[in-house]
Amino acid sequence: MKPAPFEYVVAGSWDEAVAALDGDSRVLAGGQSLVPLMNQRLVRPRRLVDISGIPGLIERRRGALRIGATVRQAALERSTLIAGGWPLLRQAVRHVGHPATRARGTIGGSVVHADPRAELICALIALDARFTLSSGRAVHGPLQLGPGELLTAIEVPRLQPFAKSAFVAYARTSGSFADAAVAVVLEPDRAADAVLGAGRAGEAEAAVRAGASATDAAALAADLVDGDHHRALVAELTRRALVEAGHA
Amino acid sequence: MSGWGDTPPDLDRPGFGTPPASADAPRTTTRISVRVNGTQRHAEVEPRTLLSDFLRHDLGLTGTKVGCETGSCGACTVQLDGEPARACLTFAIQVHEADITTIEGLPHGPLHAAFHEHHALQCGFCTAGMLMTLDAFLKTNPEPTEDEVKHALSGNLCRCTGYAPIVKAVLER
Numbered sequence A: 001m002k003p004a005p006f007e008y009v010v011a012g013s014w015d016e017a018v019a020a021l022d023g024d025s026r027v028l029a030g031g032q033s034l035v036p037l038m039n040q041r042l043v044r045p046r047r048l049v050d051i052s053g054i055p056g057l058i059e060r061r062r063g064a065l066r067i068g069a070t071v072r073q074a075a076l077e078r079s080t081l082i083a084g085g086w087p088l089l090r091q092a093v094r095h096v097g098h099p100a101t102r103a104r105g106t107i108g109g110s111v112v113h114a115d116p117r118a119e120l121i122c123a124l125i126a127l128d129a130r131f132t133l134s135s136g137r138a139v140h141g142p143l144q145l146g147p148g149e150l151l152t153a154i155e156v157p158r159l160q161p162f163a164k165s166a167f168v169a170y171a172r173t174s175g176s177f178a179d180a181a182v183a184v185v186l187e188p189d190r191a192a193d194a195v196l197g198a199g200r201a202g203e204a205e206a207a208v209r210a211g212a213s214a215t216d217a218a219a220l221a222a223d224l225v226d227g228d229h230h231r232a233l234v235a236e237l238t239r240r241a242l243v244e245a246g247h248a
Numbered sequence B: 001m002s003g004w005g006d007t008p009p010d011l012d013r014p015g016f017g018t019p020p021a022s023a024d025a026p027r028t029t030t031r032i033s034v035r036v037n038g039t040q041r042h043a044e045v046e047p048r049t050l051l052s053d054f055l056r057h058d059l060g061l062t063g064t065k066v067g068c069e070t071g072s073c074g075a076c077t078v079q080l081d082g083e084p085a086r087a088c089l090t091f092a093i094q095v096h097e098a099d100i101t102t103i104e105g106l107p108h109g110p111l112h113a114a115f116h117e118h119h120a121l122q123c124g125f126c127t128a129g130m131l132m133t134l135d136a137f138l139k140t141n142p143e144p145t146e147d148e149v150k151h152a153l154s155g156n157l158c159r160c161t162g163y164a165p166i167v168k169a170v171l172e173r
């Protein structure tokens, strides 16, 4: 089994990448989602534009975190800056695939591929991340790329002192996509609760701020999803995440 | 030729389940130079050649196995610049000037001996991927707990051993 023939173009910069893209091309970053699709010929681009050589950094800028889109997932997992300032991302990325796929897979690829079960997106939503695009646009919330637009970086605001966070997931086997997952960030005057595939649980967040118990808030978060099993999972995971983040 | 006849030279031919390649699909090759197990190798590859096929077909290094070609089984795991990577999810053209280690280049050591000792393989199809994954893992975690070993191996499927002997081999190497 091989992918259908394609033309391979290496982009050394974001400008080169945008220039090389046309309607029948795809961007190759780490390839851990795209290549399986190409191997099965579910996707047959005429041209692949390889952006993995465009440098990407994990850096702190005016207190906020900036992650280049081409940063590998393994680099995020090992970064001391992330571990110290935004441990939620480190917890979440450990649920993405396996060590061998994280060594190649990129943060940007995970975000743009936008699988509804992508753990990293769930954590980034809880952290109020902003996505910087090649067009200069910055997007807050669900990412919709326009034609010829590329995700170049992700910015995560600084957390307040004494912020606590937790990422809890349930998957049948380690490394497969989670059946359910919840990311929680608790700060002195802010509560964020993101449910995998369903976005922020605003009512649960308000309840936490108003002092409701973890169990009661968790029941509100479960309203975001359908099906008894899924609801039970989300409720229990939210409760655990809230407790782990220090909310009784 | 096997009893089943020759493999079709090109799965793109009409009637084989996928639409034919579009007429303008380019079929060029590119010269790559890559260090494999310490030896510099040069070859002409099509962009679509997977690293796993390049290793097995072009270089004859058949120790790297191919199970699924969708990144699920881990049989094709090699080390790319010291990191474990799925050879079936990497194009050969991407490893130009990189450094690859395959099972053929992994020096025999206590881990091999422990696999032997504990019957950590039966058919052996998963073993190369297991060893390449473990070798990279043990470099940074020389004294792992049982849980850490299981987590490290979560991307490598084995249909024979039931995993217990593999985990034991790692812990008692």
Ligand code: FES
Residues within 6 Å of the ligand: B065, B066, B067, B068, B069, B070, B071, B072, B073, B074, B075, B076, B077, B086, B087, B088, B089
């Ligand atoms: S053949 Fe590469 S992961 Fe299965």
Ligand code: FES
Residues within 6 Å of the ligand: B120, B121, B122, B123, B124, B125, B126, B127, B157, B158, B159, B160, B161
């Ligand atoms: S020994 Fe047969 S698959 Fe592992």
